[in-house]
Amino acid sequence: MEDASTTSSSSSSSSKENVRLDVMKYFDEFRERGMLANEAAALALKVAYGNVDPPLDPASLLDAIAKAGETRQYRELIETIKFAFSSVDVVSTCFLSKTPPNSDSSSSLVAGMELSLLEDFYVSALRLEAPEVNLAIMEANEQLLASLLRSLKDGSWPSGSLRAVIIMLENRLFMEPDYYGTLSRLWRLVLDAPQSFRASLFSALKEYDGKQLERLVVVIQQFITIQLYEFQQVNTMVVSGVEILGFIYSVNESSLRIGHSAFYNDAVNNDDFNLKDDFSRWVDPTRQQFSFCQYPFVFDPSSKSKILQMDSIFQMTEEFEDAILRSVFIGMTCPYLILRVRRDFLVRDTIVQIQEQLGDLKKPLKVVFVGEEGIDEGGVQKEFFQLLVRELFNPQYGMFSYSDEARCFWFNATPSELNFDTEFELVGILLGLAIYNGHILDLHFPTVVYKKLLGKPLALDDLGQVKPDLGKGLEHLLRFTGDVEETYSRTFQISEIDMFGRTATVNLKEGGENIDLNLQNRDEYVKLCVEYYLGKSIARQFECFSQGFRRLCKGRVLDLFQPVELEQLICGSPGLDFEALEKVAMYDDGYTKESRIIREFWEVVHSFTEEQKRKLLFFTTGSDRAPIKGLSNLQFVISRNGPDCERLPTAHTCFNHLLLPEYKTKEKLQERLLTAINNAEGFGLM
Numbered sequence: 001m002e003d004a005s006t007t008s009s010s011s012s013s014s015s016k017e018n019v020r021l022d023v024m025k026y027f028d029e030f031r032e033r034g035m036l037a038n039e040a041a042a043l044a045l046k047v048a049y050g051n052v053d054p055p056l057d058p059a060s061l062l063d064a065i066a067k068a069g070e071t072r073q074y075r076e077l078i079e080t081i082k083f084a085f086s087s088v089d090v091v092s093t094c095f096l097s098k099t100p101p102n103s104d105s106s107s108s109l110v111a112g113m114e115l116s117l118l119e120d121f122y123v124s125a126l127r128l129e130a131p132e133v134n135l136a137i138m139e140a141n142e143q144l145l146a147s148l149l150r151s152l153k154d155g156s157w158p159s160g161s162l163r164a165v166i167i168m169l170e171n172r173l174f175m176e177p178d179y180y181g182t183l184s185r186l187w188r189l190v191l192d193a194p195q196s197f198r199a200s201l202f203s204a205l206k207e208y209d210g211k212q213l214e215r216l217v218v219v220i221q222q223f224i225t226i227q228l229y230e231f232q233q234v235n236t237m238v239v240s241g242v243e244i245l246g247f248i249y250s251v252n253e254s255s256l257r258i259g260h261s262a263f264y265n266d267a268v269n270n271d272d273f274n275l276k277d278d279f280s281r282w283v284d285p286t287r288q289q290f291s292f293c294q295y296p297f298v299f300d301p302s303s304k305s306k307i308l309q310m311d312s313i314f315q316m317t318e319e320f321e322d323a324i325l326r327s328v329f330i331g332m333t334c335p336y337l338i339l340r341v342r343r344d345f346l347v348r349d350t351i352v353q354i355q356e357q358l359g360d361l362k363k364p365l366k367v368v369f370v371g372e373e374g375i376d377e378g379g380v381q382k383e384f385f386q387l388l389v390r391e392l393f394n395p396q397y398g399m400f401s402y403s404d405e406a407r408c409f410w411f412n413a414t415p416s417e418l419n420f421d422t423e424f425e426l427v428g429i430l431l432g433l434a435i436y437n438g439h440i441l442d443l444h445f446p447t448v449v450y451k452k453l454l455g456k457p458l459a460l461d462d463l464g465q466v467k468p469d470l471g472k473g474l475e476h477l478l479r480f481t482g483d484v485e486e487t488y489s490r491t492f493q494i495s496e497i498d499m500f501g502r503t504a505t506v507n508l509k510e511g512g513e514n515i516d517l518n519l520q521n522r523d524e525y526v527k528l529c530v531e532y533y534l535g536k537s538i539a540r541q542f543e544c545f546s547q548g549f550r551r552l553c554k555g556r557v558l559d560l561f562q563p564v565e566l567e568q569l570i571c572g573s574p575g576l577d578f579e580a581l582e583k584v585a586m587y588d589d590g591y592t593k594e595s596r597i598i599r600e601f602w603e604v605v606h607s608f609t610e611e612q613k614r615k616l617l618f619f620t621t622g623s624d625r626a627p628i629k630g631l632s633n634l635q636f637v638i639s640r641n642g643p644d645c646e647r648l649p650t651a652h653t654c655f656n657h658l659l660l661p662e663y664k665t666k667e668k669l670q671e672r673l674l675t676a677i678n679n680a681e682g683f684g685l686m
Contacts, residue, residue, distance in 0.1 A: 027041055058094060058095055058114075058117040058118075058120075058121065060080075061080065061084065061094065061121055062120060062121065062124060064076065064077045064080050065077060065121070065124045065125055065128065066124070068128060068130075068133070069124075069127075069128055074128075074130055074132055074133055077133060077136075078132060078133060078136040081125075081133070081136045081137055081140055082136055082139065082140050084140075085137065085140035085141060085144060085167075086139075086140040086143040086144050086147075087144070087147075088144065088147060088148065088158050088160045088161055088164045089158075089160060091144060091160075091163070091164050091167055092159075092160030092161070092162075092163040092164050092167075093160070093163075094167075095113040095114060095115075095117045095118045095121075095163075095167065096112050096113055096114075096163075097109055097112060097113065097114045109207065110166060110204050110205075110207045110208065111162050111163050111166060111200075111204045111207075112163070113163055113166065113167075115170070115208075115212060118167060118170050119170070122170060122171065122172045122173075123172070125137065126172055126173070134173055137171065137173060138173060138179055138182065141168055141171060141182065142182055144164060144168065145168065145182065145185060145186055145189065148161055148164065148165070148189055149185070149189055152189060152192060152193060157193070157194060157197060161197065162197065162200050162201060162204060165186070165189070165190060165201065166201075166204060168186055169186070169216060174219050174223075175219060175222065177226055180223055180226075180227070180237065181237075183219075183223060184223075184236075184237040184240050184241070187240045187241065187243070187244040188240050190244060190247070191240065191243055191244065191247070198247075202247075202250070202251055205248070205251045206251055206254060206255045208251075208255075208257065209257060210257040210258045213248065213251070213252060213255075213257045213258055214257075214258045214262055216248055217245070217248055217258070217262050217263065220241055220244060220245045220248065221245070221263075221265055221266070223237075223241050224238055224241045224242060224245070224265055224267065224268075224298075225265060225266050225267040227241065228267040228268070228273075229267055234290055239290055242292070242295050242298065243295075245263065245295070245297075245298070246295050246297070249263055249297045260297065260562055260564070260565075261300070263297040263298060264297075264298060264299065264300040265298040268292055268298050268299065268303070269298075269299060269300045269302065269303045275303060275306055275307065275310075276310060278291050278292050278293060279291075279293060279307055279310050279311075281293075282294065283314075293307065293560070296559075296560035296561075299560065301561075301565040301568045301569065301573070301628050302628055302629045302630075304560050304561055304565060304569070305569055305628045305629065307557060307560060308435065308557050308558075308560075308569070309438070311557045312362070312435070312436045334360075334363075335363060335364070336363050336364050336365070336366045337357055337360045337361060337362075337363040337364065337365050337366070338366045338367075338368065339353050339354070339365070339366070339367050339368070339384070340353065340368045340370055341353070341367070341368070341369060341370065341384070342369070342370045342371075343369060343387070346387055346388055346391055347388065347391055347392065347423070347426070350388060350426065351422055351423070351426055354426065354429060355422075358551065361429065361432070361433065361436075361551055361552050362436065362552060364437070365381055365433060365436070365437045366381075367380045367381050367384040368380070369384075379652075379654035379655045380654065381437060381439060382439055382622065382653070382654045382655075383653070383654040385430070385433075385434055385439050385441060386442065386622045386653065386654075388430060389430070389441055389442055389443065390442075392423065392426070392427055392430075393409055393443075393444075398412060398414070398418065398420070398499060399411070399412060399414075399420050399423055399424065399427070399541075400412060401499070402444075403466070403467075405467075405468050405469065406446065406465060406466055406467065406468055407444070408444045408445060408446045408465070408466070409443070409444050409445060410445075410446070410466050410538075411424075411538040411541045411542060411545075412499050412538075412541070413496065413498060413499075413537045413538060413541075414499070414540075414541060420541065420544075421540070421544045422544075424541050424542075424544035424545045424548070425544045425545065425547055425548035426548060427545055427548065428544070428545040428546060428547060428548025428549035428550070428551070429548040429549070429551055429552065430548075431443075431548075431549050431553075431570055432548070432549050432550075432551060432552025432553045433552065434570060435552070435553055435569060435570060436552055436553075440570070440571060440572040440623050440625065440627060441570055441571055441623070442571070442618075442622060442623045442624070442625075443570065443571050445567070445571075446462075446465035446466055447462075447465060447563050447564055447567055448462040448463075448465050448466060448534060448563075450563040450564070450566040450567045450570075451563040452534070452542060452546070453546060453549060453563075453566065454558070454559075454561065454562075454563055454566065456563060458530055458531075458534050458535070459530065460474055460475065460478075460526060460530055462530070462534060463529070463530050463533055463534055466533065466534065467533060470529075470533070474526045474529060477522055477525075477526065478522060478523070478526060480522075483519075484517060484518050484519045484522055485516055485517065485518040485519070488517050490516075490517050491512060491513055491514065491515055491516055491517065492507060492508045492509055492511075492512030492513070492515040492517065492521075492525060492528065493505055493506065493507050493508065493512045493513040494506050494508060494529070494532070496537070506532065506537075508525070508528040508529065508532055509528060568625075568628050569628055571623070571625055572623055572625030572626050572627055572628060573625055573626045573627070573628055573630065574625055574626075575626065575630070576610070576613050576614065576617065576626055576631060577626070577630055577631050577632070578602075578605055578606060578613060578631065579606070580630055580631045580632035581631040581632070581634060581636055582602050582605075583632065584631075584632050584633075584634070584635075584636065585636045585637070585638060586635070586636070586637045586638075587637070587638050587639070588637055588638070588639040588640070589639040589640040589641075590640040591638055591639065591640045591660075597660065597662050597663065597669065598638065600666040600669055601638070601660065601669065601673075603666070604666065604669060604670045604673060612674070612677065615677040615678065616673070616677050618677075619651055619653075619676060619677040620636070620651045620653065620656060620657070620658045621634070621636075621653055621656045622653035622654075634656060635655075635656055636656050636658075637655070637656065637657045637658070638657075638658045638660055639657065639658070639659050639660070640660065640661075640662055641659035641660055641661045642661050642662070643661065643662050644661065644662055644663050644664045644668075645661050647661055647672075648672055648675055648676040649661070649672060649673055649676045650676070
């Protein structure tokens with residue numbers, strides 16, 4: 001007969017073996033569901049020894065919700081929610097994927113979790129419309145958050161915290177203002193967490209698709225907007241919201257899942273927002289530490305334009321006051337930048353006078369055409385910019401070439417015997433003067449020009465804007481699955497034809513003529529092509545252009561802009577709202593809003609295609625784009641130009657002024673107007 005000690009020893013060994021087997025079972029299960037090895041091991045030990053219950057299956061959660069929906073009995077569901085969502089160890093394992101992370105599954109895996117399962121849970125729970133269930137979710141979240149805040153304070157960051165935070169961030173109930181206090185504390189937890197945790201969260205959020213990332217942004221934007229409207233001031237909760245929005249913005253910049261406009265905040269871009277005061281805090285941080293200008297992604301292009309105008313007015317005022325002060329102590333100094341130019345020598349006169357007044361470029365601009373009387377109230381400036389752009393960008397001038405394929409201008413790779421350095425600098429100055437003096441230029445540069453001005457990195461997509469066929473060819477090269485060396489049969493040397501039709505060879509790298517293109521080096525070949533065509537081939541021209549631009553525009557205000565926003569600032573917005581233009585239009589010389597022909601004019605215009613509307617806008621303003629603030633910000637005048645006749649409508653583009661004869665019928669009005677706008681180059685423009 002065995003003694004008691006032998007039986008006890010045998011039982012103990014058996015128990016240890018069972019625990020060991022359980023640890024191995026749970027470890028394998030957790031690893032298969034995407035957990036890191038150390039995290040899986042720690043949780044497997046806790047479950048095997050009974051310190052925590054085995055993780056819940058998402059299906060059981062959804063079943064519990066479905067059952068509660070049928071019976072309208074919520075007690076069992078509430079207990080399950082409180083158990084699952086109030087503990088880091090439990091909640092962090094609830095939505096783990098059962099699909100190995102390297103499988104071909106189309107499910108979205110984030111930190112090993114299937115976000116679709118998490119989304120199904122929240123959507124199904126909220127669809128019950130049961131206040132007690134919602135309260136259970138929030139109380140469990142509060143308990144979970146309190147636990148993580150204690151861990152943060154103690155310096156003991158628990159495993160599973162990444163998934164726990166993501167699960168709370170996905171909580172749909174945070175759209176309700178009643179829970180904004182909890183949401184703000186959750187954001188503060190993220191912002192104060194160790195750098196290693198924030199880096200892990202950053203990597204996890206990069207796995208979000210556009211819809212999932214935008215959902216997070218919508219919650220934050222609503223929070224900031226409601227807080228600003230309700231309290232009319234920036235409190236600590238708003239600061240936390242803006243900072244967490246900045247975190248999400250950085251994630252998006254690395255993955256480009258959603259457009260920049262998703263980060264524009266309605267309250268901050270509202271006319272009631274005191275942008276001037278915010279700008280003042282930014283330029284004078286001793287007044288108050290926080291300014292939205294420190295987070296420029298919340299501003300839309302219109303608000304950024306206002307900030308730039310504030311900065312330009314500030315600098316122009318300084319220049320003006322300095323000029324007045326110098327005139328008192330030194331002698332008379334003009335407070336304006338005055339350009340006196342002859343129409344027949346427009347480029348030459350402009351270059352000479354700008355070179356003589358480089359120190360005055362930030363003064364308010366006045367333009368005088370020699371031999372013509374008149375005070376420049378803006379119209380003369382506009383005509384000056386229109387004529388100068390037209391001349392400098394004329395392909396016959398040799399500085400820029402127009403691509404019908406890309407539908408844009410690009411810098412000519414100027415031969416060494418030609419020197420356009422001064423002219424390229426003038427074009428850059430021209431852009432800066434237009435910005436400072438509030439004019440839109442009819443430029444047709446690709447967006448990559450503005451990326452280069454802002455110092456943004458360039459990629460193959462940018463080359464495609466300038467040379468679409470070459471861009472497509474290089475994309476095909478990167479995707480090609482055959483024998484690259486035999487099929488392409490080329491080296492790291494390319495040929496180019498200059499503006500005189502001469503062919504020259506260029507090595508993309510040293511010894512390029514002896515380096516064959518193959519599968520192993522094709523990425524390098526594409527990278528060098530992008531660098532050459534967008535950089536080295538036009539380096540001298542672009543440097544002069546950039547130098548001119550930065551004589552007026554540089555520093556912190558310019559850094560507020562994204563490339564597309566800078567393009568809109570200089571060239572206007574491509575979006576055309578003619579309904580808004582009709583609301584602000586003015587009438588003269590006998591026409592009123594109620595005139596028959598005016599009503600028929602707008603009926604005709606609203607029936608135009610998008611292309612016809614662009615032609616009309618170009619015909620009347622000299623640009624086919626709207627101001628950055630939209631057509632509602634355009635001063636547009638329609639005047640009577642005599643009774644019914646065969647004359648075409650004409651326009652003073654400098655003043656956005658349409659001269660319209662009083663045609664007898666709507667059909668004749670439409671025919672005459674279309675003829676005019678389709679033949680705008682050469683006649684009809686004044």
